[in-house]
Amino acid sequence: MEITFEKLLEGKSTVIKESQYFPTKDYVSPFVELMKKFTNDFSIQVQLPSQLTITDSKEDITYNRV
Helix, strand or coil: CEEEEHHHCCCEEEECEEEEECCCHHHHHHHHHHHHHCCCCCEEEEEECCCCCCEEEEEEEEEEEE
16 A cells, blocks of 8 residues: 555554554654655555554554555
8 A cells, every 4th residue: 555654654653462663753764864865756655454443533553564
């Protein structure tokens, strides 16, 4: 699934089994800033996890595979 960079930055932190992961922006922002030296044209493909939670009628999304 292709998404925008802004949508990617909305990815929440998550805990999988006994491992805790930071919000998506903590992982991708340094890479994107580095790559901006070469291009501003990014195509972002993600795979949604098999389970999502809902808070205040809004999906809590984390992007485990970008």
